[in-house]
Structure formats: C-alpha cells, structure tokens
Amino acid sequence: MIPLSLATIAEWTGGALIQGMPDTVIESVATDSRKVAPGQMFAAIKGDVHDAHTFLPGVIEAGASALLVSGLPVETETYSGGIVRVKDTLVALQRLAWAHRRNSPGLTVIGVTGSNGKTSTKDFLAATLAPLGAVNSTSGNFNNHLGLPLTILSGKSGDRFGVWEMGMNHPGEIAVLADIGEPDVAVITNIGTAHIENMGTLEAIAAEKASLAEAIPASGFCAMPVSDPFYGFVVERCLCDFIPVGFDKGLVRASQLSPQATGGTRFLLESDFGSPEWIHLSVRGRHMVMNALLAAAVALRFGASHAQVADALAEANLNKGRVQERTVGGIAFLDDTYNANPDSMRAALATLQETPATRRIAVLGFMGELGEHADREHRELGAAVAASGVDFLVTVGERASLIHEGASELAAREFCESHEDAAAFLRTFLEAGDLVLVKGSRLAAMEKVINALD
Numbered sequence: 001m002i003p004l005s006l007a008t009i010a011e012w013t014g015g016a017l018i019q020g021m022p023d024t025v026i027e028s029v030a031t032d033s034r035k036v037a038p039g040q041m042f043a044a045i046k047g048d049v050h051d052a053h054t055f056l057p058g059v060i061e062a063g064a065s066a067l068l069v070s071g072l073p074v075e076t077e078t079y080s081g082g083i084v085r086v087k088d089t090l091v092a093l094q095r096l097a098w099a100h101r102r103n104s105p106g107l108t109v110i111g112v113t114g115s116n117g118k119t120s121t122k123d124f125l126a127a128t129l130a131p132l133g134a135v136n137s138t139s140g141n142f143n144n145h146l147g148l149p150l151t152i153l154s155g156k157s158g159d160r161f162g163v164w165e166m167g168m169n170h171p172g173e174i175a176v177l178a179d180i181g182e183p184d185v186a187v188i189t190n191i192g193t194a195h196i197e198n199m200g201t202l203e204a205i206a207a208e209k210a211s212l213a214e215a216i217p218a219s220g221f222c223a224m225p226v227s228d229p230f231y232g233f234v235v236e237r238c239l240c241d242f243i244p245v246g247f248d249k250g251l252v253r254a255s256q257l258s259p260q261a262t263g264g265t266r267f268l269l270e271s272d273f274g275s276p277e278w279i280h281l282s283v284r285g286r287h288m289v290m291n292a293l294l295a296a297a298v299a300l301r302f303g304a305s306h307a308q309v310a311d312a313l314a315e316a317n318l319n320k321g322r323v324q325e326r327t328v329g330g331i332a333f334l335d336d337t338y339n340a341n342p343d344s345m346r347a348a349l350a351t352l353q354e355t356p357a358t359r360r361i362a363v364l365g366f367m368g369e370l371g372e373h374a375d376r377e378h379r380e381l382g383a384a385v386a387a388s389g390v391d392f393l394v395t396v397g398e399r400a401s402l403i404h405e406g407a408s409e410l411a412a413r414e415f416c417e418s419h420e421d422a423a424a425f426l427r428t429f430l431e432a433g434d435l436v437l438v439k440g441s442r443l444a445a446m447e448k449v450i451n452a453l454d
Helices: 006-013 052-062 089-102 118-132 147-153 173-181 202-214 231-236 286-301 306-315 342-354 371-388 398-406 419-429 447-453
Strands: 016-019 028-030 040-043 066-069 082-085 108-113 135-137 161-165 185-188 221-225 241-247 252-259 265-271 274-281 324-328 331-336 359-364 392-396 413-416 434-439
Touching: 006 016, 006 066, 006 082, 006 089, 028 147, 040 052, 040 089, 052 066, 066 089, 089 147, 089 173, 108 118, 108 173, 108 202, 118 135, 118 161, 118 286, 118 306, 135 147, 147 161, 147 173, 173 202, 185 202, 185 286, 202 231, 221 231, 221 286, 241 286, 252 286, 265 286, 265 306, 274 286, 274 306, 286 306, 286 342, 324 447, 331 342, 331 447, 342 359, 342 371, 342 434, 359 371, 359 419, 371 392, 371 398, 392 398, 392 419, 398 413, 413 419, 419 447, 434 447
Parallel strands: 028 040, 040 066, 066 082, 108 161, 108 185, 135 161, 185 221, 221 241, 241 252, 331 434, 359 392, 359 434, 392 413
Antiparallel strands: 016 082, 252 265, 265 274, 324 331
C-alpha cells in the first residue's frame, strides 16, 4: 500500500479519527486478525459468520497501529494506536481502495473475469506484463467485494499495471467491482455455466460478464475469444476496442498446437503486432493456450515483443491445482482440483485425451453452484466422459453419483463413497504408464485423493 496517514484514511473512508495522531502513517491494511503486525491498520469486517470486532483484543495485543471499526465492543483506554470509526467497515474499505486506485498515477488496470480460467489468465498476464513494468496482481482467490479492495491496497507507488480478477456468483457483483477498480482494460476468458444456480440463465451470466467490458472507457480495450458464442453480444454493448483471439483466427492467434511428451504444450503465436514466435507452456490443454493468448494480446497491445511474450509464458508460474502435472508413486497425474464446472470439466477431459498415456483415467468429484441444473449437468458430464474415450472413470462422493449414472455406456467405471475409498481403489488399480486426471468443485476437495496416495 502507498503509506497513508490516519487523517487521509479517515477522509477517504468518510470516517472520523476518534483516537490517534492524524499524521501517524499506516503501511498496510489487514482483515485477518491472525496476521496483524505493527504498522498495519486492522479493518474489523462484519461477515456472514463472524464479526471481526470480537477479535479486537487479540489485534490490539498483536500491536496493530490502527483500527478501522464501526463500533468499540472492547475497552481501548490502554490502546495507544489510532482508531477510525465508520458506519460500515466493508464499505469504508472499498472506498479506501477506490481512492487508493484513483491516487495511483501511471497505473493501468486490467480487469479479468470469465466462467473459467480467470486465475490462470491472471498469472499469464502478470508474467507477460512484467517486462514492461511492475505488476500488482490478485493473490489467491481475492477477487470479490472484499478481496479486490485488499488487492488494490497491496499495490505500491511504482506499479505500472494492476491485474485484478473480478469474480461473481450473484447478479450485479461485477459492476460493483468495476466501480471500485476502474479498469482500463477488460479480459473475458469465456462465458459458461459457472454460478448458474444464482444467475438463472446463461444469458444472465453473459450480461454479468459483459458489464466488465461495458465499464471500460473508449480509450481502453477488451480481449476475448472470438469463438465464444457471446462474443458479438459483448461487443455490441461496449464503447471500447476489442482484440479477438482464437485458434487460427483473430488479431492474436495460436496454431500448430502440439502436446509435448515431456510436459506442456507448444504452439505458434501469430498476431497483427509482429512476427510469429513459438511458445512453450508448462501446462497442457487448449483452454490453457487460450488463456495464454489472452495474456499475450494485452501485453502485445502495450508494446511487448513476441519474443518477450514467449519468454514470459515459458516461465509463468500458475497456482496449484490447475492442470498441474505431478508424479505420485510413479504414476502421472493431471491435478486440476482447484475447481470445476461443466465447461471446465469438458476442457479437462479434452486435455486428458490429447495427452500421451497407456491408459487414461478420470477421477471426478461433484460440481457446485448448479442449482436446479445439477442433476442434468452431472448426468450429461457422465455421458461426455463415456464419449470422450477415457479408459476408466472413478467418481467420488454421493454428489458425484449422477456422473457415474450418466456414464452408463462406459463399463469401466467405479463409484467410491469417499476420498479414502478412491485412494484405496487407485492404489490397487493404477499401473505404470497410466495418466490420471483428478478434478472436482472446490468443495469436493479432490486434492485429498492425490494427497492420500502421496
């Protein structure tokens, strides 16, 4: 965070400095009471489960330099730090982040949204933009109404780019995040069925994702796959330029995709910005190539060369659980356990099919946030597994049983009630030369299967 005085924090949040010296400088903001340190201001957020005001005694003991509160349920006579009192601490934190963004001269913000691939695309963006200047990017899954402000406030004065994920699972959330972050550029990875439980229809999801591009000024641009069924829908709603990306078409293109026996994917990057360049990604899958293309499009538009993009993508570090190639007990795994929805499941199955192996095994958990569509989507996924040509299917947990049912055309399948049961089955079933895809919703915690085998 750009160091701020308590007086400035009070002004930007619309609060009152009821204790402390106005010129006291705060270095950063924390919302996790377990990680507070001197020099920080602790923002006591009232959540659905916990009210962080109850943690103030521990925060004070940890040496927090200031508190952002809406009330004082504890005695503070012996506390020597600053106290800024506001009506609503979450709103105040968002206002502080908005003002911080407004007072970051020279910062260009890229907002990233989409039904799948946001985090991987964010990681690729951070890598490809780094040769052009310092990058502040979303950490972990800090992409909502609380996480985005914390990401913004983690930025430094010398940052040239902010690469910020903007996620949603209810109508209207993207617009709120766009108001806080004021992006100059939008990246929409795709529009699919993720969060359809709360959104109702695919068209409603498209409108929500499009609201990010609608927030981009005419001087900015949006990068999006030209093959997405809602590409035209988004373009028609926006004032900014568009950079269409795709396989063999678009302003930024990938061709000659080739899965590598040693891992990852090789492809030829072509664009209207320069000469073709071969790219080697450390991860597999056409969907990952698309994510890399989106990042390349942004970096190229800002002046990076094809060679710089190639080097950056080759070295890009992705978060764990996203098509991570692992070897456990001599068996090759594709660890894609971070999350799942119908579209990402099919993309992962395609990656499994294109990867060389003696036998290909899919180990799948349930998909969340599908609401009334859940039964149909799980059965259809099972049918897709059977049609994909995998050699064996293992479904894990009662909520994944409909995948098992849907794959009735595939005789080679096993239903396991728990992670432990699945691991026990795989120990006796797997052989050298097998390739195992493990994937499921975040709540399915499918990494437990791999961890039990490790």
